[in-house]
Amino acid sequence: MSWDDLKGLKYYLGFAVVVISFYIYSNLVGWRWLNTTKTTHEQGASRSHSRGYFYHK
C-alpha cells in the first residue's frame, strides 16, 4: 500500500477512526447498542421508602 493509496482512502480511514473510537468509548462505559432489555430511567422514590420493604436474603 502506497502513500497515495492512503491519501485516497483518507475518508474511509477517517470514518473508521470515528466508528472505532465510538466502539471503544461504548465498551469502556458498558453501552450495548443493540440491547434487547428495555430499560426506563426515572428519578425514583426516596431511600427510606425502599428501606421500608427491605428484605434481606
Added chain:
Amino acid sequence: MSGSNYTIACLNCGTVNTVRGKAMTLAMTCASCKYYLRLGKWNTDRSIFSFKAEPAIPLGKKGKFDGVVYEVMGFVVKQETKYHYKWREYLLFNPMQGYAFLAEYNGNWNFVWPVEHGPKEGAPEIDFYHEDNYYRLYQKYRAEVVYARGEFFFDVVDLGESTVNHEYIAPPYVYTLEKNQDSILWCKGEYCSPGEIAKAFGMPVKTLPAKEGRGYTQPVITGFRAGSLIIASLAILILMIALQFFFNGTAKEEVVFSGTFNRNELKDQKFFVSSSFDLKGGTKSVEVDVYAPLVNDWFYADFALINETTGMEYNFSKDIEFYSGYEGGESWSEGSTRGEAFISQIPEGRYHVNIYPEFGTSNESFSMRVTRDVSSLSNFFVTVLVLAIFPAVFFIHTHIVEAKRWEDSDYSPYTTE
C-alpha cells in the same frame, strides 16, 4: 521528392511542406492537399483519404505530460476491421523523450508510450501479472488508417494494415502490443480524463470530444487501488478483533449480588428488596441473571435497580417460561428456566434491586445474580458491519462497472459461455 532535407514539395499540388521532425519523419501529409506521402518515394498507389476528420488538438500544439513537453506531430483516424468502429490517435514528440501517443475514443483518452522491454515474451494469450497489476486481454484486432494528417516517424498506413494489435488492461493502465511478421512493439498507456488532456494542452475542455460512457481503461475510482482497500479492511478487522479480545479480557464480570427468593417469604409484601451492593469502576454495564426452577410454568418480574445515593431507578422486566412434554413418541421442550437482562451505562455507587414478582401455577422461588462490567459481542459485530459497508458497496459497484466495461470485449471474464 524535391527540396532540402527539411522541406518537401508536394507532387500533387506543389506546395512546399516544412518537415518539423526533420530526419526522423518518414511519412507525412501535404499541408495543402492532404496527400499522404512517404519520404524517399511518392505513394503513387494511394489517393487522398476519402474519410475526413479534424483533430481536436491542433497539429503543432504543445502539451505537458509528467513534466515533459510534447508537440503534436501527427493525427490519424483508425478503423477496426471487424466491427468498423473508429478512434483517433495523436503522435506526440519530444526531442529528449522520443515519441508517444494520445488515443481517443468517445471522448476517453489514453496517454501511450513505447517501452523498450515488454512485460512478457511474445504475445500472451489471455493475461499476465506485471508490476503488481493483473493485465487481461481486452481486445485483439486489426486496424486500418482511414485518415492521416501531419508527420509520422513510420509509415503509419502500411504499418497499421500489417499488424495485429493486442490490448491488455489493468485500469488505469494498458499494455498494447503491435505485432507483425518482422517486429513486436510494446507500448504502455494510462487513462487520462478530458480535464487532464485539456489542462496539459492549455485548452478548454469543451473543445475536446464529448465524453461518452466509461473508457475501457478508466478506473472505477481514482485515488486508491482495490488491493489497498482490501489490505486496509483486513487491518481494521484485525484491529477490531484485537480490541474485542482486550475488552473481553479486561471485563471484570464481578458478581456483586446473588440470592434466592421464595414466594412464601413475600407474605403480604408486593416486592422483594435485595441487599445493597456497590458498583465500582466508573460507568459500566450490569447484567441481571434470573433463574426459576420452572416445570411447565412461567415467571415474570419487574425489576428496579436503584441508586441509593441519587434515587435514580433503572426499571426493566423479565419474563421466562419453560414447557416440556412427551408426545408422539418424542419428548419436546420450549422456553428456558433462565433469562438475563443487560443494563447499559450504570454509574458507580451503592445500589439495591426491588423485585416485583408474578409467580405462575407451581413455581415457588427464583434466583437472581447481578454481575458488574460484562463484555458484549454485539457492539463488535455492529462496528464490523458498519465498517464493512464501504468496502462492500465499493466491490459490488466495481463488479457492476467491470462487467459493463467488458461488455465490449470478446474476452470478457464476466461471461459464462
